[in-house]
Amino acid sequence: MTTAYIGLGSNLSNPKAQVRQAAAEIAKIKQSSIVSASSLYLSKPMGPQDQNDYINAVLALKTELTAIELLDQLQAIENAAGRVRKDNRWGARILDLDIILFGDEIIENSRLTVPHYGMTEREFVLYPLAEIAPDLVLPSGQPLKLLLDNVNNNDMLKQEA
Numbered sequence: 001m002t003t004a005y006i007g008l009g010s011n012l013s014n015p016k017a018q019v020r021q022a023a024a025e026i027a028k029i030k031q032s033s034i035v036s037a038s039s040l041y042l043s044k045p046m047g048p049q050d051q052n053d054y055i056n057a058v059l060a061l062k063t064e065l066t067a068i069e070l071l072d073q074l075q076a077i078e079n080a081a082g083r084v085r086k087d088n089r090w091g092a093r094i095l096d097l098d099i100i101l102f103g104d105e106i107i108e109n110s111r112l113t114v115p116h117y118g119m120t121e122r123e124f125v126l127y128p129l130a131e132i133a134p135d136l137v138l139p140s141g142q143p144l145k146l147l148l149d150n151v152n153n154n155d156m157l158k159q160e161a
């Protein structure tokens with residue numbers, strides 16, 4: 001059994017509903033169960049500013065699946081939400097589901113990089129992650145608390161439940 005941390009993000013088509021619906025779909029993934037969920041956060045876009053603010057959250061998922069099997073399940077949920085992979089890399093998206101961490105595994109292949117390459121400087125990943133796993137230590141040995149000290153929360157707004 002592995003604990004995976006999944007980042008959820010949306011800034012199109014009613015982002016709060018998209019993120020909530022995605023969490024409900026993730027709860028149905030076989031051989032897996034959600035053990036905790038962060039609040040939803042309203043965050044300014046990283047990258048091109050000519051797009052809407054995002055709603056972000058992080059879930060902790062205990063799973064028997066491999067990282068690639070989990071990725072397949074997450075991409076199926078993104079596709080069902082209407083995510084078209086042609087979305088430009090830094091543009092607006094209906095739904096983004098990223099594997100931030102997969103236990104202590106370090107994964108680097110054509111489909112998957114874990115820990116997520118951008119997590120250490122993304123407040124919209126670090127703050128929700130710290131809300132549900134404040135004592136987390138990354139596979140590199142870095143305590144999450146230390147990463148947080150170096151990342152401004154960039155006026156992120158925690159949404160009431």
Ligand SMILES: CC1(C)Nc2nc(N)[nH]c(=O)c2N=C1O
Pocket residue numbers: 008009010043044045046047054056089090091092096124
């Ligand atoms: C375009 C890029 C990098 N910017 C983002 N910016 C924010 N605030 N949240 C995201 O989830 C997000 N996702 C992305 O993919």
